[in-house]
Amino acid sequence: MTKFTIRGTLPGLNDYITAERTNRYKGAEMKRRCEAVAMHAAQQLGGVCFTRPVRFVYRWFEPNRHRDKDNISAFGRKVIQDALVRAKVLENDGWKQIEGFEDQFFVDKKAPRIEVQIFEVDE
Numbered sequence: 001m002t003k004f005t006i007r008g009t010l011p012g013l014n015d016y017i018t019a020e021r022t023n024r025y026k027g028a029e030m031k032r033r034c035e036a037v038a039m040h041a042a043q044q045l046g047g048v049c050f051t052r053p054v055r056f057v058y059r060w061f062e063p064n065r066h067r068d069k070d071n072i073s074a075f076g077r078k079v080i081q082d083a084l085v086r087a088k089v090l091e092n093d094g095w096k097q098i099e100g101f102e103d104q105f106f107v108d109k110k111a112p113r114i115e116v117q118i119f120e121v122d123e
Contacts (some may be wrong), residue, residue: 001117004116005041012068012074022036035082042087050118052100053117053121054090054097055100056118058114058115059117060103
């Protein structure tokens with residue numbers, strides 16, 4: 001198992017949809033900024049590159065329970081997995097490379113974060 005942590009929270013899917021509807025460039029900029037945050041956090045992996053399929057466990061630590069769970073995780077997973085492809089941690093984020101993922105949700109008022117665990121899967 002390999003793990004890295006993103007400090008703080010990422011925008012939710014509703015935030016991204018609102019940005020896209022306001023101005024397509026605003027949505028693209030939001031996604032780019034979030035990918036940069038995820039890529040920076042992925043540097044904790046020390047240059048690891050997965051060649052076999054993987055499974056993700058996302059542990060979402062929110063400061064409160066205001067956002068719906070699906071709103072928290074949908075955009076976040078997309079951004080994180082795209083960032084891992086850009087960082088060359090994953091070859092791609094398709095069916096052959098990602099077996100699946102699991103979301104777990106917690107509240108931590110003092111230290112909101114996203115813990116990403118990556119497990120290699122035997123083919």
